[in-house]
Amino acid sequence: MNPNTLRTDTQFAGRIPELYDQLLVPMLFETYATDIAKRAAALDPSHVLETAAGTGAVTRALARELAAHADIVATDLNQAMLDRASMTPIGKPVMWRQANALQLPFGDARFDMVVCQFGAMFFPDKTAAYAEAHRVLRPGGTLLFNVWDRIEENAFADTITEALGALFPDDPPLFMKRTPHGYFDCEAIARDLAGAGFDATPQFDTVTRVSRAPSAQTVAIAYCQGTPLRNEIEARPHASLDEATSACAAAIAARFGSGEVEGKIQAHVVVVKR
Template identity: 30%
Template structure:
């Protein structure tokens, strides 16, 4: 295991994992449409064996389990102990036959040809060595087995990420997003996706764009929507990390600027921003 992979594991068992656990229901709701697009492309069938990569608290694993039925098999794998623990609790309450493993999906975990389908909703962009990780995952696929996942397109196409950052330009210095590093935008470049999966041994790699509104905030008034959205901006995403080392004065200025930006796009349905993804499919030879 590399040091960088270990850093990701530390993060998802530390503050990042804690935030995702606390706001898991909110995050599941906001990302459901993107996961459904990948689910449709994956087309899980009754009786199939499916691996859910980066399963988090299990929402996608449960959908897959319902699709494959009692004759199928679903295994969810994630590095975050808090999220896997929540997934196991939910599985017991739902009485669904899903196995959850606390493990790094890039490591050898399964016998060759164990699965018909590999699926992920935003769980495959965090590998330090993505070619090696996907080569290992491909070995777990049966010949002709399928891969389908959702990943974010470029930051500039995703206002859920860049809108609050743009609002505080001139207030807080910001580094450019490194889209080659492990993180939410590591697969934003379609050429890189094709190269990585090709070098890992997959065939028939295709990317289809999918966009859907990402609802930051809801409420009965513009003010309520704005405060709901503002609270989420500071809970999940880059803003909390960016402002952590700033003075109270800078944080106050940043809060005012972000509040104004959010209020300016509030509608009767809430505060919606752009969310743009790739739905990636491929198959094992």
């Protein structure tokens, strides 16, 4: 990945945090946030670090599910996402902190658990990020995270990507396939974890859910304007962001119908002990 692409793929700024929180969180992330928070609570950690917390979907779920004695530190690379996250009341104290998952500003062996929802795909050096998680975990601690499965197993993302490919045939925006859905190979993930110092065998669980939205237009706005896909679209000539959004809405409606729409989503949940 070239440096310019890396910058746009990880740039959650402008209106992206707002639209991400309003549209993508209920459409995609809340159901997996509850899943990962329940898995975390079953291990009864006392000190939890969340990386790539985004707008706080998992943070809120952890606050609901974890025991009263557990404390949560939630971090993200993008301060704008944390600013949005901190706007929503949470039932227990949370320490919000801007931090790069590849250079965590915490001492060794500080946490019982590191949690990351749909963030590992964005790390430019996965092994380095896992090594940092390994460093800040106490012996016997747990790294718990999830990643999206291949794009073909995620109906809305696949349809959006195909529609944009037709609209920009000479230079298709491939953010969704390249990054959110580009790190699905469980063998590769296991190798990266081993390279980071995790000696235990990771456990993988593939979780399938249904994504729902009130309309095809909502789906198109969420993906085209509420993710870094927006940066790719706006960088291209010949069609505006609104035109791209309309083309994607038409593609979603053609495949999933008018009115409320729903489509398959699928992810891998990964658990590994330090």
